[in-house]
Amino acid sequence: MKPVFTYTKGMVRTDTSYCPGCTHGIAHRLITETLDEMGLLGDAVGVAPIGCAVQAHKFMNLDMCESAHGRAPAVASGIRRVHPDKVVFTYQGDGDLASIGTAEIVHAAARGEKFTTFFINNCIYGMTGGQMAPTTLLGQRSTTSQDGRKKEQAGSPIRVSELLSALDGAVYIERVSLASPAHIRNAKKAVRRAFEIQRQGLGFTFVEFLSTCPTNWGLAPPDAMKWLIDNMIPYYPLGVYREPQAVEKEAAV
Amino acid sequence: MSSNNKSNSQNEKVLLKGNEAFAEAAIRGGLRFYFGYPITPQSEIPEFMSRELPKRGGVFLQAESELGAINMAYGAGAAGGAVFISSSSPGIALMQEGMSFLCSAEVPLVALNVSRGGPGIGGIQPGQADYFQTTRGGGNGDYKIPVFAPASIQEAIDLIYEAAELADKWRNPIMIFADGIMGQMMEPVSLPEQRPFIEAGDIRKAKPWAATGYGEDASKRSIVKSLRMQPDELEAHVEKLFEKYARAEKELVRVETRDLDDADIVLVAFGTVARIAREAIDILAERGIKAGLIRPISLWPFPYATFDEIGARTKAVISAELSMGQMLEDVKIGVGKRLPVRLIHRTGGMIPTSLELADSAEKIYIESGGTGFNNILINNTGLQPGRRSGDKEVL
Amino acid sequence: MSSQKLFFAGSGGQGIILMGQMVTYAAMFEDKQTTYYPSYGPEMRGGTANCTVIVSDKAVSSPLIYEADCLIAMNLPSLLKFESIVKPGGIMLLNSSIISEKASRSDIRVYYVPTLDVARELGAPKSANMVMLGAAVRATNVVKRETVERVMREKAFTGKKADTIPLNLKAFESFSV
Numbered sequence: 001m002k003p004v005f006t007y008t009k010g011m012v013r014t015d016t017s018y019c020p021g022c023t024h025g026i027a028h029r030l031i032t033e034t035l036d037e038m039g040l041l042g043d044a045v046g047v048a049p050i051g052c053a054v055q056a057h058k059f060m061n062l063d064m065c066e067s068a069h070g071r072a073p074a075v076a077s078g079i080r081r082v083h084p085d086k087v088v089f090t091y092q093g094d095g096d097l098a099s100i101g102t103a104e105i106v107h108a109a110a111r112g113e114k115f116t117t118f119f120i121n122n123c124i125y126g127m128t129g130g131q132m133a134p135t136t137l138l139g140q141r142s143t144t145s146q147d148g149r150k151k152e153q154a155g156s157p158i159r160v161s162e163l164l165s166a167l168d169g170a171v172y173i174e175r176v177s178l179a180s181p182a183h184i185r186n187a188k189k190a191v192r193r194a195f196e197i198q199r200q201g202l203g204f205t206f207v208e209f210l211s212t213c214p215t216n217w218g219l220a221p222p223d224a225m226k227w228l229i230d231n232m233i234p235y236y237p238l239g240v241y242r243e244p245q246a247v248e249k250e251a252a253v
Numbered sequence: 254m255s256s257n258n259k260s261n262s263q264n265e266k267v268l269l270k271g272n273e274a275f276a277e278a279a280i281r282g283g284l285r286f287y288f289g290y291p292i293t294p295q296s297e298i299p300e301f302m303s304r305e306l307p308k309r310g311g312v313f314l315q316a317e318s319e320l321g322a323i324n325m326a327y328g329a330g331a332a333g334g335a336v337f338i339s340s341s342s343p344g345i346a347l348m349q350e351g352m353s354f355l356c357s358a359e360v361p362l363v364a365l366n367v368s369r370g371g372p373g374i375g376g377i378q379p380g381q382a383d384y385f386q387t388t389r390g391g392g393n394g395d396y397k398i399p400v401f402a403p404a405s406i407q408e409a410i411d412l413i414y415e416a417a418e419l420a421d422k423w424r425n426p427i428m429i430f431a432d433g434i435m436g437q438m439m440e441p442v443s444l445p446e447q448r449p450f451i452e453a454g455d456i457r458k459a460k461p462w463a464a465t466g467y468g469e470d471a472s473k474r475s476i477v478k479s480l481r482m483q484p485d486e487l488e489a490h491v492e493k494l495f496e497k498y499a500r501a502e503k504e505l506v507r508v509e510t511r512d513l514d515d516a517d518i519v520l521v522a523f524g525t526v527a528r529i530a531r532e533a534i535d536i537l538a539e540r541g542i543k544a545g546l547i548r549p550i551s552l553w554p555f556p557y558a559t560f561d562e563i564g565a566r567t568k569a570v571i572s573a574e575l576s577m578g579q580m581l582e583d584v585k586i587g588v589g590k591r592l593p594v595r596l597i598h599r600t601g602g603m604i605p606t607s608l609e610l611a612d613s614a615e616k617i618y619i620e621s622g623g624t625g626f627n628n629i630l631i632n633n634t635g636l637q638p639g640r641r642s643g644d645k646e647v648l
Numbered sequence: 649m650s651s652q653k654l655f656f657a658g659s660g661g662q663g664i665i666l667m668g669q670m671v672t673y674a675a676m677f678e679d680k681q682t683t684y685y686p687s688y689g690p691e692m693r694g695g696t697a698n699c700t701v702i703v704s705d706k707a708v709s710s711p712l713i714y715e716a717d718c719l720i721a722m723n724l725p726s727l728l729k730f731e732s733i734v735k736p737g738g739i740m741l742l743n744s745s746i747i748s749e750k751a752s753r754s755d756i757r758v759y760y761v762p763t764l765d766v767a768r769e770l771g772a773p774k775s776a777n778m779v780m781l782g783a784a785v786r787a788t789n790v791v792k793r794e795t796v797e798r799v800m801r802e803k804a805f806t807g808k809k810a811d812t813i814p815l816n817l818k819a820f821e822s823f824s825v
Contacts, residue, residue, distance in 0.1 A: 045465065062471075064474075071351075078334070103320070104320075
C-alpha cells in the first residue's frame with residue numbers, strides 16, 4: 001500500500017500541537033522539505049517567534065533559536081553576522097511581525113539582511129486567543145473587535161508585502177497562499193526561490209503565507225480555506241512584489 | 254590629538270578616554286561582535302567600534318533601537334559569537350527585555366552601562382540610580398547578572414577583558430557598570446594583549462550548545478530557548494539557574510577595603526564616588542577622624558561578608574552614592590543591626606565634592622556619638638570651620 | 649610636588665581641551681599619575697569648554713575638584729566664574745588679550761598673559777593657546793618643557809601638523825613668568 005503521508009527528514013517525529021486545520025504544519029513542511037531538497041538542513045538556523053509557532057523547533061528538525069515578540073529579525077541579523085555562510089530564516093506571525101516587531105522587520109529589510117522571513121498572515125492573534133491583529137480585515141470580528149474591525153477606530157489592515165516592497169534592501173518579496181493544493185505548490189516554489197536568492201547573497205527575502213486560523217475564526221477547516229480565498233486574497237493579492245532583476249534595474253536608474 | 258591605535262606591549266602606557274578604552278578592551282578581550290545605538294554619554298563607543306572593529310576582523314552593526322541591539326546580541330550570542338554591547342541608562346532599560354531572555358537561555362554577553370541620571374529621560378550627567386535596575390534584574394522573571402563597577406579606566410579595561418571570559422564560563426551576561434565621568438575622563442593605561450577571535454567554523458566545537466546549523470548529525474541539533482510551558486519544567490530550569498547563581502555568589506565577589514578594623518566611620522561607595530570618597534577620607538584624617546572604605550567592585554554578588562570585618566571602634570556606616578539610596582539597601586543587609594547606616598547622596602547628575610562628602614561624613618560621625626575635638630584640627634589645617642561645600646559648585 | 653590640580657576654562661575653539669590633554673600626556677610620559685576630565689556646554693561650537701587635569705605622585709583619587717592649584721582662564725566668563733576656586737597661595741593665569749579686567753583676589757599669584765598679542769607677533773595667531781600653555785607650565789612646573797616638546801611631536805602635532813611644531817614651540821617659550 002502506498003503511504004499518503006510520511007515524515008520528511010526536516011520534520012521531527014512527533015505529534016503536532018497545532019489546532020486541527022491550522023496551516024502552520026503546511027508552512028513548516030514546505031520550509032524544511034525545501035531545505036532538505038537543497039541539502040541545507042544541517043546548515044540552517046531558524047528563528048522562532050512569539051505566537052503559536054514559538055515551539056516551531058519541536059517540529060522543524062534543525063538548529064533553532066527562540067526570540068522575543070517581534071524581535072526575530074534582529075536575532076537573525078545577529079546570527080547571520082556570526083555565520084555568514086549559513087542559511088538563516090525567521091518564521092513569524094502577523095501579531096509578532098506586523099505589530100510589535102515592525103521596527104525590527106522594517107530595518108532588517110532596509111539593511112538588506114541576507115536571511116529569509118516567512119510571514120504567516122492569518123488576520124488574527126492565535127496564541128493569545130483571537131485578538132485583532134494589524135492584518136485583521138475591516139469588519140472582521142475578533143475578541144478585541146467584537147463588532148468587527150472599524151477603520152475609524154483601528155485603521156486599515158497593513159499590507160506587509162507591499163510595505164516592505166518600498167525598501168531597496170528587500171530583493172525578493174512574494175505573497176502566496178496555503179488555501180489549496182495549487183496554492184501550496186506555488187508556495188513551495190516561492191520558498192525555494194527565497195532560499196536560492198539568500199544563498200546568492202543578494203539581500204533580504206520575504207515570503208508571506210496567507211494562512212488560516214479555524215479556531216479563532218470560529219470556522220471549520222474547509223470553511224476557513226474558503227474564507228481565506230473569498231476575503232483575504234482580494235485584500236492581500238497574491239504575487240511577486242519584488243524580485244532581484246527588477247531591483248537591479250531600479251538601482252541602475 | 255592623535256590616538257594611538259597600534260598594538261601596545263603590555264607595559265607601554267597610553268592615554269585613553271574612558272569610552273574608547275572600554276571599546277578597545279572589549280575588542281582585545283576577543284569580543285568580535287558589537288551591536289549598538291547612539292545614546293549620550295557613550296556614543297563614542299559605537300563610533301569607535303564602527304571605525305575599529307571591521308578593520309580588525311570584527312563586526313559592527315548599528316541597530317534600529319536598543320531593543321534591536323540587545324536582540325541582535327542575543328542572536329549572535331546564541332549562534333556562539335562573542336558579543337559586546339553598550340548603552341546608557343534609558344537604553345539599558347529597553348534592553349532588559351533581552352537580558353531576561355539571555356539569562357534564561359544562558360547566552361553569554363558582555364554589556365556596559367555608562368550610566369546617567371534618571372528617572373525618565375533624566376539628564377546626561379553621571380548617575381548611579383540604575384543600581385536596582387542592574388543588580389535586581391530589570392527584566393521579568395527570576396535571574397541574576399554579575400555586575401562589576403570599575404573606579405578607574407585601567408580597572409574598567411581589566412574587568413571588561415576578564416568579563417569576556419567570565420561570560421562564556423558562566424554562560425550568562427556580565428554587566429559592567431560605569432558612569433558618565435568614567436566615560437569622558439582620560440587616564441594613562443596599559444592595554445592587554447589581543448585575544449584571538451574565534452572563527453565561525455570553530456564555534457560548534459567550543460560551544461556545542463550554540464545554534465550554528467547542526468552539520469551532519471541531526472540528533473545533535475541545538476535549540477536556544479527560554480519557553481517552558483510546563484510549570485514543573487520551568488521550575489526545574491530556574492532552580493538550575495539559581496544553583497549557578499549560588500556558585501557565582503561564592504566565586505565572583507570583588508571588593509576593595511581600607512582600614513576597616515579601626516575606623517571611626519566606614520564609607521561605602523563604588524565607581525567614581527569611591528574615588529571621591531578616598532579623597533574625603535584624606536580630608537577626614539586631617540580632622541582627626543579615621544574613615545574606612547568598602548568599595549564593592551562586584552555589585553552583584555554584593556560583598557555582604559566584608560561588613561563583618563568592621564571593627565568595634567566604628568560609630569556608623571555610610572553609603573555614598575549618586576542616587577536616592579539604592580546601594581543603601583545592600584549596605585543595610587551587610588551591616589545588619591550592628592551599627593547605624595546612613596546615606597550621603599546627590600542625584601540628577603550632581604556629584605558631591607570630596608569636601609562635601611567629608612563634611613557630611615563628619616556630621617554623621619558626630620551625630621553617631623563621635624567626639625567633636627576635630628574642630629580644632631579644622632582650624633589648624635587652614636580650612637574654615639563651618640565651610641560647607643554645598644555652596645560650592647562641582648567643576 | 650605631590651599633587652597639582654589644574655583647571656582650564658574658556659570657550660570652544662580656544663584650545664582648552666588641547667592644552668589640558670597636552671599636560672596630561674606630558675605627565676604620563678613622566679610616569680606620573682594623571683587624570684583628565686573635560687566638561688562642555690551643550691553647544692558643539694562656541695560654547696563653554698573646561699577641563700580638569702590632576703597630576704600626582706600617587707594614585708589620583710577624585711577626578712573632580714572643588715579647588716584648583718592653578719586656574720587658566722582664557723576668557724572673561726571663566727575669570728568671573730572660577731576665580732574663587734583657586735586655593736589661597738595658588739596661581740591664576742589670565743588671557744589678557746581679551747580679558748581687560750584684573751583679578752579681584754590678592755591671596756594668589758596672578759599672571760596676565762597677552763596670548764593673542766604674543767602669538768600675532770610671532771606670526772602664529774593660532775598658537776595663542778601654546779603661549780598660555782608655556783606660561784602655565786613654567787608657573788606651575790607641573791611638567792618639564794622637554795616633555796611638552798615630546799608631546800607636540802608624538803601626540804599633538806603629528807602628520808601634516810608637524811610643520812607647525814617650531815612655531816608652536818616658540819609660542820610655548822615666548823612668555824616669561
